[in-house]
Structure formats: C-alpha cells, structure tokens
Amino acid sequence: MKLEGKKALITGGNSGIGFATARLFIREGAEVAITGRDQQTLDAAVETLGPKAVAYRADVTDSNARADLFSQIGQRFGSLDIVFANAGIGGATPVGSTDEAVFENIIRINLTSVFFTVQAALPLLNDGSSIIFNSSVIGSLGNPGRSAYAASKAGVRGMARAMAYELSPRNIRVNVVAPGAIKTPIWNRGSTPPEKADELTAQWAAAVPLSRLGEADEIAKAVLFLASDDSSYIQSVELFVDGGIVGSPIGATFRSA
Ligand SMILES: NC(=O)c1ccc[n+]([C@@H]2O[C@H](COP(=O)([O-])OP(=O)(O)OC[C@H]3O[C@@H](n4cnc5c(N)ncnc54)[C@H](OP(=O)(O)O)[C@@H]3O)[C@@H](O)[C@H]2O)c1
Numbered sequence: 379m380k381l382e383g384k385k386a387l388i389t390g391g392n393s394g395i396g397f398a399t400a401r402l403f404i405r406e407g408a409e410v411a412i413t414g415r416d417q418q419t420l421d422a423a424v425e426t427l428g429p430k431a432v433a434y435r436a437d438v439t440d441s442n443a444r445a446d447l448f449s450q451i452g453q454r455f456g457s458l459d460i461v462f463a464n465a466g467i468g469g470a471t472p473v474g475s476t477d478e479a480v481f482e483n484i485i486r487i488n489l490t491s492v493f494f495t496v497q498a499a500l501p502l503l504n505d506g507s508s509i510i511f512n513s514s515v516i517g518s519l520g521n522p523g524r525s526a527y528a529a530s531k532a533g534v535r536g537m538a539r540a541m542a543y544e545l546s547p548r549n550i551r552v553n554v555v556a557p558g559a560i561k562t563p564i565w566n567r568g569s570t571p572p573e574k575a576d577e578l579t580a581q582w583a584a585a586v587p588l589s590r591l592g593e594a595d596e597i598a599k600a601v602l603f604l605a606s607d608d609s610s611y612i613q614s615v616e617l618f619v620d621g622g623i624v625g626s627p628i629g630a631t632f633r634s635a
Contacts, residue, residue, distance in 0.1 A: 380606040382407035385455045389438055389495060390465030391431075392419040394562030395512065398594035399462055399601045404430045406602060411451050413438070413465065438465050438491035448498045458502045460605045463492040464512040468564055471526040481526045488530030493537060506549045508605045511538050513556040515620045519627075531556075535616050542614035551613050553604045558620025559583070560592045585630050587622035 386403050390396040391412025400410045404427055412427075413436045414420050420433035434450060436443040451458065466488045471481050492511055503509075516524055517531030535554050542552040559582035565575045583590055600619045603609050618624050 379407035380602060380608065381460070384408040384459040384605075385411075385457065386460035386462065386605065387411045387413070387451060387458055387499065388462045388464055389413045392416060392423040392433065394564060395557065395560060395594045395597045395601075396462070396464040397423055398598040399464070400427055400431060402595070402598040402602050403460070403605070404428065406606070408460070409455065411455065413447060438495060439486050441494065444494060444498050448502060452502055455502075457504050458499060459504050459507050460510070461496060461499050461503070461507070462510045462512070462601055462605070463495050464510075465491070466512060466530075467567070468524075468527055469568060470523045472523040473525060476526075484526040485530050485533075488527065489533040489537070492534055496541065503548075503550060507551075508609075509538075509541070509545070509550060509552045510601055510604045511535075511552070511554045513554045513616060515556055515558045515618065515624050517556065518624050538616070539614050546613065551604075551609070553609070553612060553614065554616040555597060555600050555604060556616050556618045556620065556624075557597045558586060558592055558618070558623045560594055560597055562594055585623060585627070586620070587626045587630050589630075590621065592619065592621060 381403055386408050388396045388400050388410060391400045392414035400412050403410050409430045411432050411434060412423060413434050415437050417435050420435055424431050424433045432454060434447050436447040467484060469480065469484050496509060511534045513534045514531040516528050517535055521528060538552045538554045545552060559579065565579060566572060579591055597619055600617055
C-alpha cells in the first residue's frame with residue numbers, strides 16, 4: 379500500500395478525475411476528504427467510497443466556506459499529507475464575444491482558488507507533504523475558443539513552480555498533472571448539447587497518437603505516483619498524461635493523412 383496512514387484532501391472529489399483518485403487513494407490506505415458543490419453527488423461518492431472518505435460541501439471560490447472546510451478537516455484529521463487541487467470547470471471564451479464575468483469565473487475557479495486552497499491548507503500540512511495541481515494539455519496547446527481555460531491551466535503550472543521553491547525548505551513537493559482528453563462528466567456540463575460533446579470528443583480522439591480518450595483512472599494512477607514516495611525526488615514537474623498529444627502531435631496528423 380503506497381499511502382498507508384496518509385491523509386488527503388481532494389477538491390472536486392465527487393466526480394470524474396477527483397472521484398477516481400479518491401477511490402485509488404483509499405485502496406492504497408489513505409483517508410480522504412473530498413469537496414464539491416453538489417450535495418447529492420457528494421453523498422453518493424461517500425456511499426461508494428466507504429468509511430475512509432468524508433465529504434464537505436464547499437465552493438472553492440468562497441473564502442468563508444474554505445475557512446470552515448479547513449477547520450472541520452483539522453478537527454477530523456488533525457493534519458494533511460496530500461492536497462490534490464483538482465476542482466475545475468471548462469467553458470468557451472471566444473475572443474470577440476466573451477463576457478468579462480464568464481472569463482473571470484473560469485480564472486477564479488481554476489486558478490485563484492487553487493492558490494487560496496493551498497494557502498488555507500498550509501497550517502495543516504505536514505513537512506514532506508505532496509501537493510498536486512490538475513492542469514491540462516490546453517495550458518500548452520493552442521485550442522480555439524478556450525483562452526480563459528488555457529490561461530488558467532498555464533497559470534497553475536507557473537504557480538506550482540513558484541510554490542515548489544517556497545515550500546522546498548519543508549520538503550513539501552508541488553507538482554502538476556496535465557491530463558489530455560479524459561472521459562468525465564466535464565464534457566457534458568454547461569450549455570454544450572450532447573451531440574456537440576460527442577463530436578468534440580471524436581475530434582480529440584482523432585488527434586491523439588494513442589487514438590482514444592483517456593480514463594479517469596489513468597489520471598488517478600499518475601496522481602498516486604506524484605502523491606506517494608515513489609516520486610520522492612520529483613519536484614516542480616508537469617506530468618502529461620495525454621496519449622501523446624503534446625509530445626507527438628504530428629504523429630496523429632500523419633497517421634490520418
Ligand atoms: N476531463 C478532461 O478531459 C480534463 C482534461 C484536462 C484537465 N481536466 C481537469 O480535471 C479537473 C477535474 O475535471 P473532470 O474532468 O473530472 O470533470 P468533472 O467530472 O466535471 O469534475 C469537476 C469537479 O470540480 C468540482 N468543482 C467545479 N467547480 C467547483 C467549485 N466552484 N467549487 C468546488 N468544486 C467545484 C465539481 O464539483 P460539483 O459537481 O459539486 O460542482 C466536480 O467535482 C478539472 O480541473 C479539469 O479542468 C479535465
């Protein structure tokens with residue numbers, strides 16, 4: 379067991395990648411606090427995850443909810459060894475027709491709240507802890523209509539590098555997992571009609587050298603690696619788990635030509 383006796387917080391642990399990671403962490407011996415906004419999926423998640431999971435309803439953008447969350451985690455767990463700052467949203471922000479509020483909301487959830495989650499967690503974090511941010515290949519690829527999302531995810535990478543330096547004296551590691559296109563509910567959230575979401579995922583699959591979307595469990599395994607002692611000398615990296623779309627994009631183009 380790679381996480382025996384460890385205590386972890388996973389934001390957005392009631393769905394998709396966060397939920398898959400909570401399940402794997404528990405299998406590896408950890409106790410896990412998950413957060414989200416939707417009480418129904420939080421309850422369902424804990425029901426499935428069992429007694430080593432506890433759920434807290436907390437919007438990552440709400441500073442009062444955050445203070446409350448860490449006070450409750452402190453009472454329940456005493457301290458933390460792992461923070462997976464995973465909660466995030468997608469959303470279109472085409473240049474020329476985007477409302478400032480829509481742009482700001484993506485930045486606030488995906489970037490600003492990641493910083494303040496870590497800041498609030500710090501007093502509970504043991505020396506030697508592991509912090510993992512969930513970024514995206516879109517922080518590196520040019521993806522039309524996704525300026526705010528791309529900026530938020532590239533921002534997370536930059537922030538991890540600054541924090542890794544600041545927290546190294548406490549042997550706290552800060553790393554980033556950058557998923558490619560992964561099958562989760564994120565594709566069907568918001569205003570995207572189901573047929574459009576299907577079209578979008580098919581386009582992605584065609585562009586990936588491994589010719590398919592990834593599974594949430596495949597991201598969870600990478601997060602487990604970054605969270606555990608298996609990565610004890612890994613600090614400040616961005617680990618792409620993307621079927622090769624960032625490293626070998628031309629491969630897919632040639633195959634389909
Ligand atoms: N799936 C992909 O293709 C992909 C690719 C690259 C990166 N990612 C990143 O992976 C992360 C997880 O996404 P996912 O694919 O697993 O999608 P998902 O199933 O939609 O999960 C998103 C999670 O974030 C939570 N969340 C969103 N806004 C929140 C807020 N304001 N406060 C608290 N929780 C909030 C959601 O909780 P509620 O439902 O309760 O609001 C949910 O648990 C995101 O950061 C996303 O950008 C995903």
